[in-house]
Amino acid sequence: MRIAEIAPPWFPVPPPAYGGVELIVAQLADGLVSRGHDVTLFASAGSDTAADLVSPLEPPDPVLLGNEWLDVHHALSAYLEIDGADFDVVHDHSGIAGSALGALLRGDPPVVHTLHGPWSDLARRHYAVVARYVHLVAISETQRNANLDVPYAGVVHNGIDPGQYRFCDAKDDFLVYIGRATPDKGPTIAIDVARRAGLPLAMVVKRKEPSEQAYWDEAVAPLLNDDIEVHESVSHERKVDLLARARAMVFPIQWPEPFGLVMTEAMACGTPVVTCPEGAAVELVEDGVTGYLCNSVDDLVHAVAHVDRCPPESCRARVEHCFSSDVMVRGYEAVFERIVTSGRRDSSGFPLRR
Amino acid sequence: MRIAEIAPPWFPVPPPAYGGVELIVAQLADGLVSRGHDVTLFASAGSDTAADLVSPLEPPDPVLLGNEWLDVHHALSAYLEIDGADFDVVHDHSGIAGSALGALLRGDPPVVHTLHGPWSDLARRHYAVVARYVHLVAISETQRNANLDVPYAGVVHNGIDPGQYRFCDAKDDFLVYIGRATPDKGPTIAIDVARRAGLPLAMVVKRKEPSEQAYWDEAVAPLLNDDIEVHESVSHERKVDLLARARAMVFPIQWPEPFGLVMTEAMACGTPVVTCPEGAAVELVEDGVTGYLCNSVDDLVHAVAHVDRCPPESCRARVEHCFSSDVMVRGYEAVFERIVTSGRRDSSGFPLRR
Numbered sequence: 001m002r003i004a005e006i007a008p009p010w011f012p013v014p015p016p017a018y019g020g021v022e023l024i025v026a027q028l029a030d031g032l033v034s035r036g037h038d039v040t041l042f043a044s045a046g047s048d049t050a051a052d053l054v055s056p057l058e059p060p061d062p063v064l065l066g067n068e069w070l071d072v073h074h075a076l077s078a079y080l081e082i083d084g085a086d087f088d089v090v091h092d093h094s095g096i097a098g099s100a101l102g103a104l105l106r107g108d109p110p111v112v113h114t115l116h117g118p119w120s121d122l123a124r125r126h127y128a129v130v131a132r133y134v135h136l137v138a139i140s141e142t143q144r145n146a147n148l149d150v151p152y153a154g155v156v157h158n159g160i161d162p163g164q165y166r167f168c169d170a171k172d173d174f175l176v177y178i179g180r181a182t183p184d185k186g187p188t189i190a191i192d193v194a195r196r197a198g199l200p201l202a203m204v205v206k207r208k209e210p211s212e213q214a215y216w217d218e219a220v221a222p223l224l225n226d227d228i229e230v231h232e233s234v235s236h237e238r239k240v241d242l243l244a245r246a247r248a249m250v251f252p253i254q255w256p257e258p259f260g261l262v263m264t265e266a267m268a269c270g271t272p273v274v275t276c277p278e279g280a281a282v283e284l285v286e287d288g289v290t291g292y293l294c295n296s297v298d299d300l301v302h303a304v305a306h307v308d309r310c311p312p313e314s315c316r317a318r319v320e321h322c323f324s325s326d327v328m329v330r331g332y333e334a335v336f337e338r339i340v341t342s343g344r345r346d347s348s349g350f351p352l353r354r
Numbered sequence: 355m356r357i358a359e360i361a362p363p364w365f366p367v368p369p370p371a372y373g374g375v376e377l378i379v380a381q382l383a384d385g386l387v388s389r390g391h392d393v394t395l396f397a398s399a400g401s402d403t404a405a406d407l408v409s410p411l412e413p414p415d416p417v418l419l420g421n422e423w424l425d426v427h428h429a430l431s432a433y434l435e436i437d438g439a440d441f442d443v444v445h446d447h448s449g450i451a452g453s454a455l456g457a458l459l460r461g462d463p464p465v466v467h468t469l470h471g472p473w474s475d476l477a478r479r480h481y482a483v484v485a486r487y488v489h490l491v492a493i494s495e496t497q498r499n500a501n502l503d504v505p506y507a508g509v510v511h512n513g514i515d516p517g518q519y520r521f522c523d524a525k526d527d528f529l530v531y532i533g534r535a536t537p538d539k540g541p542t543i544a545i546d547v548a549r550r551a552g553l554p555l556a557m558v559v560k561r562k563e564p565s566e567q568a569y570w571d572e573a574v575a576p577l578l579n580d581d582i583e584v585h586e587s588v589s590h591e592r593k594v595d596l597l598a599r600a601r602a603m604v605f606p607i608q609w610p611e612p613f614g615l616v617m618t619e620a621m622a623c624g625t626p627v628v629t630c631p632e633g634a635a636v637e638l639v640e641d642g643v644t645g646y647l648c649n650s651v652d653d654l655v656h657a658v659a660h661v662d663r664c665p666p667e668s669c670r671a672r673v674e675h676c677f678s679s680d681v682m683v684r685g686y687e688a689v690f691e692r693i694v695t696s697g698r699r700d701s702s703g704f705p706l707r708r
Contacts, residue, residue, distance in 0.1 A: 064476075067476065068422045068425075068449075068450050068451075069450055069474075069476035069477065069479070069480050070476065071422075072450045072451055072454045072480060073476070073479055073480045073483065075454070076454040076457060076458070076480075076483055076484070077483055079458055080457065080458065080483070080486075080487075083458065083460075095422075096422050096423055096426045096451075097422075097426055097450075097451050097454060100426045100429070100430040100451060100455060101454060101455065101458055103430060103434065104430070104433055104434065104437065104455055104458050104459075105458075106437075120423075122418075122421065122423035122424065122427070123423065125423070125427055126423050126426060126427045126430075129427065129430055129431055129434070130430070132434075133434075
């Protein structure tokens with residue numbers, strides 16, 4: 001197939017550090033190429049890919065993260081190249097504007113849009129219109145079930161390359177937390193759990209946004225002590241080293257996160273995940289096998305005490321079987337093939353473009 | 355001609371209070387209908403127009419002013435109706451996403467986009483792409499000259515309906531200021547000028563945004579005294595009463611504003627405008643005839659002292675001849691006719707849509 005992948009404009013693909021969506025797109029582009037497809041990747045300058053790279057944008061300025069001008073400029077530049085070119089399918093990961101421009105193509109070529117964000121009221125309204133002309137893919141069953149008012153072309157879990165994560169079954173006596181500094185991610189709960197479990201805690205945090213820094217200063221910093229090590233902007237190697245050696249990851253998620261890539265990263269290293277039954281955590285973690293789904297701080301502390309019942313091999317195997325980039329690439333390939341072979345007027349009844 | 359007018363989504367058309375672009379669109383839609391055109395207006399619910407109204411949106415929530423979801427949802431809904439309908443020309447006043455969706459139609463039907471904002475670096479980059487497929491209209495020569503890297507279909511000044519503004523040549527001894535609470539609009543300079551001129555000052559201010567309120571509290575409020583009257587959210591009638599009775603409007607603009615509708619409102623009431631040679635003020639105010647263009651506070655004070663040399667009749671006449679809604683409507687009509695009669699492949703060489 002001739003496939004156009006449109007990345008968001010915020011970071012190069014793959015991202016040097018933060019940038020979950022860009023990481024997914026990097027693996028998809030390379031993975032689809034290695035499976036014999038002809039892939040063009042629309043992404044920021046500075047990207048590195050096995051696909052044909054088209055970079056409408058200069059290397060992005062981190063200050064512009066989320067800027068609407070940049071979002072629209074990137075998406076419009078990509079769609080102007082796509083419209084009239086000979087793609088079998090367009091796979092759009094770009095922002096709000098990208099899905100709208102994709103809709104205006106009215107199915108010619110077909111556009112698949114992966115939903116990377118949570119459902120807000122405004123997102124529901126927007127995608128109700130978009131879904132008339134664009135094939136939506138959810139990244140978890142949880143995300144799909146949270147909005148059944150739109151049709152889906154499928155659910156394809158995010159995936160990581162297990163080869164990039166060192167497996168380790170000889171654990172050290174500490175816990176690890178990775179997440180932004182926001183109440184949604186529960187960093188203060190992680191600290192409470194570690195203290196009550198009597199274990200040191202390594203925290204890898206993102207606190208670059210003013211709101212994150214403010215929450216950190218106000219709510220998290222006062223709880224720190226000598227048993228807590230704080231890291232920021234760590235390299236992939238450093239992150240994997242912490243994940244691999246930790247007894248468990250504490251991920252006390254407090255909002256319906258549509259996926260949660262870091263849980264798969266921990267499991268790939270053979271590290272069980274102690275989390276809460278919120279969002280996609282219930283799909284990612286097999287309770288009692290690759291971690292625990294806990295409803296209270298007491299439960300979280302209890303789970304940490306018994307986490308050696310979760311074999312590192314089971315954690316690793318779960319990622320290899322369910323959340324690997326290879327599984328993800330084949331998942332999208334199947335979605336694309338269904339859409340392409342169903343022809344221009346497909347079963348979802350999109351009207352043909354004039 | 356069959357004309358589609360796309361308003362921004364933020365306020366109904368016409369706007370109950372604040373909303374300069376919505377006011378312009380209201381007059382254009384009604385004016386084009388009265389000149390015999392078949393006009394469809396895409397605007398928020400609650401709009402009141404002589405055109406056929408299509409409202410993809412519920413009455414807007416002021417909290418969502420500037421929200422990207424709303425901007426894109428409104429523009430996409432409009433363009434999905436437009437694409438495939440039988441319009442001769444689309445006239446787009448919507449935001450960043452609207453101009454991008456218009457570009458993706460590639461000139462079929464032709465899209466005219468009015469530039470309502472200032473030129474930022476990101477705006478320049480965006481419109482460099484958009485201008486390949488969309489006819490841009492500037493609202494002042496100043497705005498056009500600030501970016502000569504894109505082609506323009508014309509310059510059409512914003513216009514107001516003189517019938518809505520009471521002419522008054524018997525002036526009271528006070529000055530009037532209207533503007534947002536921001537350093538760009540020079541409210542503290544206006545206060546300084548009024549004090550040194552020995553005249554009371556009536557201020558009509560907008561300070562609803564947090565940054566406006568902060569600037570007001572910090573920089574403006576400490577300067578207030580008994581000679582300064584502050585108004586907020588005034589009715590049209592109250593605004594016109596203040597404008598009509600004032601000896602002059604003090605409008606010490608400190609940034610290159612692309613238009614400045616309030617200057618035309620003052621002149622329509624027969625009130626001269628004492629301002630600075632910034633942005634479109636140099637086009638709107640005829641120096642020494644309908645006001646003064648001043649380079650310093652001393653000059654502004656001096657101008658206020660001699661403002662009776664500017665005849666109220668000349669101020670009124672300037673608006674009637676140059677900045678009336680009728681002049682504006684005929685200006686756009688001429689732009690549309692040039693584009694429509696030049697055919698699908700027009701002189702600017704837009705490629706035909708497939």
